[in-house]
Amino acid sequence: MAINWFPGHMAKTRRELKENIKVIDAVIEIRDARIVKSSTNPDIDDICGSKPRLILLNKSDLSESEITNQWIKKLSKENVCAIAVNSMSGSGLNNIKPALDNLLKEKHTKLKSKGIINITTRVMVVGIPNVGKSSFINKMAKNNIAKTGDRPGVTKSRQWIKTKLGIELMDTPGILWPKFEDTEVALNLAFTGAIKDEIMDIEELALKLLERLQKLYPGRLIERYKLDSLSEDPLTNMNSIARKRGTLSSGGSIDYNRISVLLLDEFRGGKLGAISLERP
Structure with missing residues (x-):
């Protein structure tokens, strides 16, 4: 990314x-x-x-x-x-x-x-x-x-x-640093909004977040979005969540921008519960 x-x-x-x-x-x-x-x-x-x-x-x-x-x-x-x-x-x-x-x-x-x-x-x-x-x-x-x-x-x-x-x-204004040595650090910062969404591929970012959450907090995703189960494939899970939430275009296909924004907003707002993306 x-x-x-x-x-x-x-x-x-x-x-x-x-x-x-x-x-x-x-x-x-x-x-x-x-x-x-x-x-x-x-x-x-x-x-x-x-x-x-x-x-x-x-x-x-x-x-x-x-x-x-x-x-x-x-x-x-x-x-x-x-x-x-x-x-x-x-x-x-x-x-x-x-x-x-x-x-x-x-x-x-x-x-x-x-x-x-x-x-x-x-x-x-x-x-x-x-x-x-x-x-x-x-x-x-x-x-x-x-x-x-x-x-x-x-x-x-x-x-x-x-x-x-x-x-x-x-x-003081918030400052980041000139170079990321670790992709996971970059993603964590983007997930939590430290890097502006405007410069990100929001759909790819939401997919990466979903991939992380289904590993760390699968039960939260199932409960929040009323899913029967989770797939190992984050895109399949995103499609299931989109259908449950009705984030579809007029033709019935999935509006990936809308579901991506929804996933990021609900994570950042605590709607998925207390979540720690890093362990000591």
């Missing part, structure tokens, strides 16, 4: 992040709990350097909680602090300040020894497109300062947002 997706603004954003890292105390990296490995930018270590980092596994309501907890344990063994959150409902966000305070304990102790009591923590929020950075910031700030949307690339420029917790958040 050919994907040409690294626009110029991402290269510019990467440069700006490296410049602004000097003025922040810590980094909050937001990942998608459904694709914890695929939703981390491999350039993030270079961008953030030695700054303390807190990882939020966002959209945890859309992932299997048991598998998300396995990821948190794995990251903990690697001395990485990770928290499962849902930025839409606010679940897990109350754990962020204590986690940041712990990461910055030494720095805060030094500041307090100098008589500085009211400490403001400046945090850069980073993550790939469509991972939920703006929703997270809005929930933390309790208003709609950052623009949100269900498509990648909504946040266009840098801005600081104050919260009532003594934390200032720097919102």
